[in-house]
Amino acid sequence: MMSAKAWLWAVVPFLALLQGVKPADAQVSRLPEIESISTAAGTVVAQAPPTVERVNITDVQVRSTENGLALQLTTAPNAALKPIIQTSGNRWIATFENAALALPSGQSFQANNPTAEISQVQVQQVSNIQVQVEIISKSELPNVEIAPTAAGLSLTVLANGKTSSDTATRSDAESEEEEVVVTATRTEEPLKKVPRSITIINRQQIEEQSRLTRNLGDILANTVPGFSAPTQRTNTFGSTLRGRGISVLIDGVPQNGNLQSLPTQLTSIDPSAIERIEIVRGPNSIYGGQATGGTINIITRKPSNQLTSTLELGTTTALTGSEDKFGYNLQYQLSAKQGAVDLTTGIGLTTTGTFYDAEGDRIANSVSPDDTQILNGLLKVGVDLDPQQRLQFTATHYNNRRNNNLTEDASIDVIPGIQKARTLAIDGLQILGTTEGSYIRNTNVALDYTHQNLFGSKVQGQVYYRNNAFRGSGIPFDGRDFLGVIGRTPGESEQFGTRLQVNTPFNPDKTLQLLWGVDYNNEKSFQNIEVFDPEAFDASGGSVFRKIAERTFVPRYTVNDLGLFAQLQWDANDRLNLSGGLRYVNLGLKIDDYVTINDQAVQGGDRQFDTVAFNAGATYQLSDQLSAFASFSQGFSVPSFGFILREPPSGFTRVTDAIRLTEPQKVNNYEVGLRGRWSTVQASISGFYNTSDLGEDFRLVNNNLEIVRAPQRTYGVEATLDWQATKTLSFGGTLTWQEGENDEDEDGNFLALNSITVPPVKLTAYVENETLPGWRNRLQLLYSGNRDRAFQDGVDGGKISSYVTLDFISRIQLGQGELQIGIQNLLNTQYFPVYSQYFAPFFDSANYAGQGRTLSVTYRVTF
Structure with a gap:
């Protein structure tokens, strides 16, 4: 029989997961009069006309994508939202005239750290006829694309170094990055052109799995098809891909040694140093x-384009142990760019x-x-x-x-x-x-x-x-x-x-x-x-x-x-x-x-x-x-x-x-x-x-x-x-x-x-x-x-x-x-x-x- 304590451990996360689940937005007609807008500098891209009807924004949704971040503003059909764009440092600001927030939660919306690169997204009513969208990056100025959708207006924040040419338009008009791999061909190649089975683990997934273990072999076992089950060992003997040996590279540098008395090619780098x-x-x-x-x-x-520091402090403990069970983690990363360096x-x-x-x-x-x-x-x-x-x-x-x-x-x-x-x-x-x-x-x-x-x-x-x-x-x-x-x-x-x-x-x-x-x-x-x-x-x-x-x-x-x-x-x-x-x-x-x-x-x-x-x-x-x-x-x-x-x-x-x-x-x-x-x-x-x-x-x-x-x-x-x-x-x-x-x-x-x-x-x-x-x-x-x-x-x-x-x-x-x-x-x-x-x-x-x-x-x- 499972104890009451064990049931509690099992049920609480499920209750948390079930809260806040919302049905998908209804699909309505596209707004033909607004063209896509792409900005990465402080210029006025579009300005609202002198007299337009007030537009109610009834829902705001933020989600991370492989391309960066997608922000959806939901309005009534055929309601035109046109922004005035301003920038300051690492802040991108869009002001919508004759607009009003009509959200169930009130007159503002905020999402903190929705992606690894964005520290905050804020939508708020700044006057009776103005709604302001502010996107704050952790490093450089966000690169934002604006496009009409069937349900209103979509703002796509592109990852560092990406442009609209790097993305493919989805059926719902939200931009998505075409996944590119290097390892299979030694050159950048779209995944859809590679005739091999490939798994990609991105930075967010690495961060998530590191909360469970910093053992890279076990992280791969939990995420990669064909990889053997976790061994909970620093020695990678017993880890295989498709029943055979594994070649490990770090930025193309081989980690396999022929000696192999203690195979440690996956015990060679900490997850904090890994991008992908x-x-x-x-x-x-x-x-x-x-x-x-x-x-x-x-x-x-x-690297990022501006001075950025990241500090990570943590502790780990066995909940079934009696002594010497605590571990500690301290990580610090610094990224900067000055001119060509x-x-x-x-x-x-x-x-x-x-x-x-x-x-x-x-x-x-x-x-x-x-x-x-x-x-x-x-x-x-x-x-x-x-x-x-x-x-x-x-x-x-x-x-x-x-x-x-x-x-x-x-x-x-x-x-x-x-x-x-x-x-x-x-x-x-x-x-x-x-x-x-x-x-x-x-x-x-x-x-x-x-x-x-x-x-x-x-x-x-x-x-x-x-x-x-x-x-x-x-x-x-x-x-x-x-x-x-x-x-x-x-x-x-x-x-x-x-x-x-x-x-x-x-x-x-x-x-x-x-x-x-x-x-x-x-x-x-x-x-x-x-x-x-x-x-x-x-x-x-x-x-x-x-x-x-x-x-x-x-x-x-x-x-x-x-x-x-x-x-x-x-x-x-x-x-x-x-x-x-x-x-x-x-x-x-x-x-x-x-x-x-x-x-x-x-x-x-x-x-x-x-x-x-x-x-x-x-x-x-x-x-x-x-x-x-x-x-x-x-x-x-x-x-x-x-x-x-x-x-x-x-x-x-x-x-x-x-x-x-x-x-x-x-x-x-x-x-x-x-x-x-x-x-x-x-x-x-x-x-x-x-x-x-x-x-x-x-x-x-x-x-x-x-x-x-x-x-x-x-x-x-x-x-x-x-x-x-x-x-x-x-x-x-x-x-x-x-x-x-x-x-x-x-x-x-x-x-x-x-x-x-x-x-x-x-x-x-x-x-x-x-x-x-x-x-x-x-x-x-x-x-x-x-x-x-x-x-x-x-x-x-x-x-x-x-x-x-x-x-x-x-x-x-x-x-x-x-x-x-x-x-x-x-x-x-x-x-x-x-x-x-x-x-x-x-x-x-x-x-x-x-x-x-x-x-x-x-x-x-x-x-």
């Missing part, structure tokens, strides 16, 4: 290797408290984001050299540290049945001769140059540097049974590279274009093992770790990646768009002779891998709102050489030996889909099937992970739906179903892939309501389904069980800022993530529970 995330689902090689499951391009914050910078400090499950027990997860201290920074400086040329410097830094005296209690592994993991406190813990705790540090530095028209082509160049260092275990582990030492394994990767791309049109209309260029990346990696005194450890009962040596765990090695590419884009007519291209990939591995931790001698050398990857696609506009797409694409990747080199199989004596374990994989992907975009509904559905002659998977053997190389195939269906039912109420969700198998014995008998590689069916849903002006509420649900096919095939150790979680997000305009509230796991459901369910039959100490009810409160102000 573009996810291309399915294998591709447009940016290079490793994207066998898809590409995630994280785009950092953009613009600046965007930010710094933040986040501490997370202890995580508790729904039963009030501490969560036993050695790579959990709890008990961490995260320092992040962003610096972006741009210079417009002239109207055609731009130079931009970007630097990001992310430092995640965790230090406590807790570990998983391995004693429960011998208890019959499956047990919930539990923590073990090590009293008197001492780590001597080295620093304490685990850490993940990631630094990116990039210099970008763009020329919009160099001999008729657009040229973009980039040079970058990345350093990634990690130590995955804070407390050393007793590995004497299989490594012969008590140890801890810090590692580091260093990358530098360059990108050059040229977009050359073949005709003035740019309906036929060729994108071509070259990419180069050089990565140097290593991983050592800190060795601790076994006598001190045993004498202290396992609480004293005294470092006595440091040895090589993964030898220093270098991977070079050279790519040459060409991509053709042809807009055959207004409805048909065709694209296709190829990429030549050349990968090189270089390593000196070395001896493994188990004293196995390996002869070094150089190895080269190369291939050509192809892609082709088409989109067809079935109507103005609906398009169909189909594509074939190839992805290419090499395995983690670091994982192989540290514990090579028996008989592996020379790196130059062409053994199956080190061979690259090429993935062939076939995809078809439909994408629709109507005035109040956006939807998509796609199906995919991909194969590889030499896939990459893993299996558990004697509690150790082993790489499996075998023919592999994955397939599935993904769907998305968003519906703006009224101006204050919207619904939506995603569906992911996928399956996969490999043929380990190559006998034609395919067996299911494990449930981490191919997770169960996933369903997300949300309902969002503007309950009152300035107060928005959102409920979102995640369902992770059952999966027993891999268990029946003897791949998984047990069946995967379903679970449901419900989250609540609220945003309330308060003073000059916004109060943001998030409740993760609103109903306090006790559940186990798919990751822990998979490992539970092998060792219970990995069977950690999910977070119980957790509250986040943040106040954010822009000035």
Whole structure:
């Protein structure tokens, strides 16, 4: 039985959502005598005639759009409203003569912080015959378009840098931005022309989801079809797209390291530094290797045209915990522009408290984001050299540290049945001769140059540097049974590279274009093992770790990646768009002779891998709102050489030996889909099937992970739906179903892939309501389904069980800022993530529970 308290937690948000829901406005005839008006400067655009009948404004509605903001003034049919426009600084003011407010709520209307760029919209009666509309931006002067609608007059506030040419007129005469993506083609391309499945997470969505978790992997799991269920881990092992690997970029800089002993490509930047995330689902090689499951391009914050500061203060606490449960968040961003120079910078400090499950027990997860201290920074400086040329410097830094005296209690592994993991406190813990705790540090530095028209082509160049260092275990582990030492394994990767791309049109209309260029990346990696005194450890009962040596765990090695590419884009007519291209990939591995931790001698050398990857696609506009797409694409990747080199199989004596374990994989992907975009509904559905002659998977053997190389195939269906039912109420969700198998014995008998590689069916849903002006509420649900096919095939150790979680997000305009509230796991459901369910039959100490009810409160102000 659900307790009264639990019912209260469930019902209150629903009551809030249901308040203030209004029916859609009635549609009446258009006013032909008013033309569209666009203003971004202080000029009088239209003036009311000397004598006109008084016009009653009976309703005012404000809503955010992907283009910016829409303000609707409702009047009687054929009632002409004509404004006098004035501007002052960041204020846009329209005065309507012979007008009167006849609102149910009184003689004024106000909406505070309706979008990230607009701080206030105010409509008020300033005299008996005058109504004034004032729109105040947080940075530059708002760019406002005015147009008649069937129900009165529409004012559209365009996002920074947008003009009317960037928008498409909707059937109800409200302007809406045509969505543009970069990642799928490496150039700005309207989404409707891209023959791939793409998910875009904008700044507002990032802010919303950050109220629940700052773990980027879990944010993607809650929002992206094809992405695996949340793992609640800083280690991204167990996170896949369409059952395969993920390539992560930050402003085009690759975050995947070949070492991959601790995959942290999604634990590399804080959400506060992110403007937008573009996810291309399915294998591709447009940016290079490793994207066998898809590409995630994280785009950092953009500058504003005026001096703007944003301060964010917040706290998080587990509502089921007993102690050390509070975490704190402080973020500050500054943006400015002076002449040809613009600046965007930010710094933040986040501490997370202890995580508790729904039963009030501490969560036993050695790579959990709890008990961490995260320092992040962003610096972006741009210079417009002239109207055609731009130079931009970007630097990001992310430092995640965790230090406590807790570990998983391995004693429960011998208890019959499956047990919930539990923590073990090590009293008197001492780590001597080295620093304490685990850490993940990631630094990116990039210099970008763009020329919009160099001999008729657009040229973009980039040079970058990345350093990634990690130590995955804070407390050393007793590995004497299989490594012969008590140890801890810090590692580091260093990358530098360059990108050059040229977009050359073949005709003035740019309906036929060729994108071509070259990419180069050089990565140097290593991983050592800190060795601790076994006598001190045993004498202290396992609480004293005294470092006595440091040895090589993964030898220093270098991977070079050279790519040459060409991509053709042809807009055959207004409805048909065709694209296709190829990429030549050349990968090189270089390593000196070395001896493994188990004293196995390996002869070094150089190895080269190369291939050509192809892609082709088409989109067809079935109507103005609906398009169909189909594509074939190839992805290419090499395995983690670091994982192989540290514990090579028996008989592996020379790196130059062409053994199956080190061979690259090429993935062939076939995809078809439909994408629709109507005035109040956006939807998509796609199906995919991909194969590889030499896939990459893993299996558990004697509690150790082993790489499996075998023919592999994955397939599935993904769907998305968003519906703006009224101006204050919207619904939506995603569906992911996928399956996969490999043929380990190559006998034609395919067996299911494990449930981490191919997770169960996933369903997300949300309902969002503007309950009152300035107060928005959102409920979102995640369902992770059952999966027993891999268990029946003897791949998984047990069946995967379903679970449901419900989250609540609220945003309330308060003073000059916004109060943001998030409740993760609103109903306090006790559940186990798919990751822990998979490992539970092998060792219970990995069977950690999910977070119980957790509250986040943040106040954010822009000035």
